[in-house]
Amino acid sequence: MTTSSSSSLLALLIERIQREGPISFADYMRMALYEPGYGYYVTNATRIGWEGDFYTSTDVSDLFAHCVGRQLLQMWHLLGQPERFHVLEQGAGRGHLAEGVQAWAQREEPAFAHVLSYRNADIRMGRDALSEVATSVEEIHPHVLLSNELVDAFPVHVVEVRDQHLYEVYVDIHHGRLHEVLDEPSSGELAMYLERYKVPWQTFSNGWRTEINLDALHWMELAARLLPVSSARKKLSGFLLTIDYGEKARGLYTSERRHGTLACYFQHQLTERPLQRPGEQDITAHVNFSALIDAGRQYGLRLHQFVTQREWLLQLGIRNELEAIRQRDFALIETARASDQGQVALLQWYNLRHRVAALTDMAGMGNFKVLIMKR
Ligand SMILES: C[S@@+](CC[C@H](N)C(=O)[O-])C[C@H]1O[C@@H](n2cnc3c(N)ncnc32)[C@H](O)[C@@H]1O
Incomplete structure (x- = not known):
C-alpha cells in the first residue's frame, strides 16, 4: 500500500x-x-x-537506562566531578533514555542528579547530528555525547x-x-x-x-569537535558513547x-x-566500528572501550540490579507462591527476567556494540 x-x-x-x-x-x-x-x-x-515500526533497548526495560546512568556516573568521577555535568544525547527519539537516567539518578544518586544536565537532540527537533549548522548551535560543550541506534540511520x-x-x-x-x-x-x-x-x-x-x-566519518568529526578540549595535557575532558548494531x-x-x-x-x-x-x-x-574508531582517532579522540552490549550491561551490574529487585519486590514468590498475588508476582518476575535476557542475548541486542572514546 x-x-x-x-x-x-x-x-x-x-x-x-x-x-x-x-x-x-x-x-x-x-x-x-x-x-x-x-x-x-x-x-x-x-x-x-x-506501536511503531521497531523498538529499541529503552523500550525493553528501564534497567537499560539504569546502566547508562551508572556509566555516566563513572564518567563524572573520571572527569573529576565537574559542578555541572553536561550530557547531550543525539538521535534521542522520544527522550525515554533521558527520563530513565534522570529518574534513576534522583532515586539512587541524588548528588549526581543535582549536577546532571541532560539535553536531548534529534533531527525531528531540527537538530541534525550530521549538520555543521545544527551542531554548532550546541552552546555548551557536553562532557558526554551519547547516542543509541543513531549511526545505523x-x-x-x-x-x-x-x-x-x-x-x-x-x-x-x-x-x-x-x-x-x-x-x-x-x-x-x-x-x-x-x-x-x-x-x-x-x-x-x-x-x-x-x-x-x-x-559516519563526518559525524565523528563533528562529534569530536563538540567535546571540550582540556587546557591541561593528558587531563580527560569528555567522552563519546555510542551504541549500535554492527561489527x-x-x-x-x-x-x-x-x-x-x-x-x-x-x-x-x-x-x-x-x-x-x-x-x-x-x-x-x-x-x-573500525571506521568510527579510526575517524575518532583522526579527530583527536582515544579509544576507551569497545565491547558488546551484553558485556557492557553485565559490567554495569544489570544482573545485580535484577537480583536486588527480586529480593525487594518479589518476596511473595517465595512466601505465597500459590496465592493469586504470588502468581501475579511470578509472572511479573518472569517478564522482567526475560526483558533483561533480551537486552543481553548474543543472538539479538546483546550483540550490539558499545563504543566509548575519550578526549
Ligand atoms: C532508531 S531511533 C533511536 C531512538 C532512541 N535513541 C532510542 O534508543 O529509542 C533513531 C533516532 O535517530 C534520529 N535521527 C536519525 N538521523 C538523525 C540525524 N542525522 N541527526 C539527529 N537525529 C537523527 C531519528 O529521528 C530517531 O529518533
Missing part, C-alpha cells in the same frame, strides 16, 4: 531523477529518511516503540562487485517506478574505504555487495555476507526492499 506522503515523496524523487539522472543509493536514502516534510525521520507519525553508499570490478548502486526510474542500476562509483573514496579496511572485494564473486557509511570491519565485510546488511523496518516487519514506500519505512545498515 502506498500512502499519499510516500507518493508525494516518490513524485519528488522522480522529478529529481528526471532532472539529474540516476541518483546514488545514499542520496535516495537521504531523501527517504530526511527530506523536509516527507522523510521517515522528519515526519511526525509514531515510529519507535511497540545515516545514508549509506551501496557498492556491488561484477567481474572483479567495483560498481555503485544508483536509483533510476523505469515506467514510473524506482529501480536500481549499477554504474561507476560516484567517488574514489568508496574504493579507498574498502582498501583501508583490507576488504579483498576483487576476490569476491559476482553480486557481492555492501554498504559504505561516509556520513569491526573484519566481521562486517566478509565474503559470506554477500548481500550486505541493509534492512528496512515497517510495522515490525523486516523487509529487504528499500525502494518500496519511500518515507514510510525505516532503512538502516550495520555500523563499521
Whole structure:
C-alpha cells in the first residue's frame, strides 16, 4: 500500500531523477529518511516503540537506562566531578533514555542528579547530528555525547562487485517506478574505504555487495569537535558513547555476507526492499566500528572501550540490579507462591527476567556494540 506522503515523496524523487539522472543509493536514502516534510525521520507519525515500526533497548526495560546512568556516573568521577555535568544525547527519539537516567539518578544518586544536565537532540527537533549548522548551535560543550541506534540511520553508499570490478548502486526510474542500476562509483573514496579496511572485494564473486557509511566519518568529526578540549595535557575532558548494531570491519565485510546488511523496518516487519514506500519505512545498515574508531582517532579522540552490549550491561551490574529487585519486590514468590498475588508476582518476575535476557542475548541486542572514546 502506498500512502499519499510516500507518493508525494516518490513524485519528488522522480522529478529529481528526471532532472539529474540516476541518483546514488545514499542520496535516495537521504531523501527517504530526511527530506523536509516527507522523510521517515522528519515526519511526525509514531515510529519507535511497540506501536511503531521497531523498538529499541529503552523500550525493553528501564534497567537499560539504569546502566547508562551508572556509566555516566563513572564518567563524572573520571572527569573529576565537574559542578555541572553536561550530557547531550543525539538521535534521542522520544527522550525515554533521558527520563530513565534522570529518574534513576534522583532515586539512587541524588548528588549526581543535582549536577546532571541532560539535553536531548534529534533531527525531528531540527537538530541534525550530521549538520555543521545544527551542531554548532550546541552552546555548551557536553562532557558526554551519547547516542543509541543513531549511526545505523545515516545514508549509506551501496557498492556491488561484477567481474572483479567495483560498481555503485544508483536509483533510476523505469515506467514510473524506482529501480536500481549499477554504474561507476560516484567517488574514489568508496574504493579507498574498502582498501583501508583490507576488504579483498576483487576476490569476491559476482553480486557481492555492501554498504559504505561516509556520513559516519563526518559525524565523528563533528562529534569530536563538540567535546571540550582540556587546557591541561593528558587531563580527560569528555567522552563519546555510542551504541549500535554492527561489527569491526573484519566481521562486517566478509565474503559470506554477500548481500550486505541493509534492512528496512515497517510495522515490525523486516523487509529487504528499500525502494518500496519511500518515507514510510525505516532503512538502516550495520555500523563499521573500525571506521568510527579510526575517524575518532583522526579527530583527536582515544579509544576507551569497545565491547558488546551484553558485556557492557553485565559490567554495569544489570544482573545485580535484577537480583536486588527480586529480593525487594518479589518476596511473595517465595512466601505465597500459590496465592493469586504470588502468581501475579511470578509472572511479573518472569517478564522482567526475560526483558533483561533480551537486552543481553548474543543472538539479538546483546550483540550490539558499545563504543566509548575519550578526549
Ligand atoms: C532508531 S531511533 C533511536 C531512538 C532512541 N535513541 C532510542 O534508543 O529509542 C533513531 C533516532 O535517530 C534520529 N535521527 C536519525 N538521523 C538523525 C540525524 N542525522 N541527526 C539527529 N537525529 C537523527 C531519528 O529521528 C530517531 O529518533
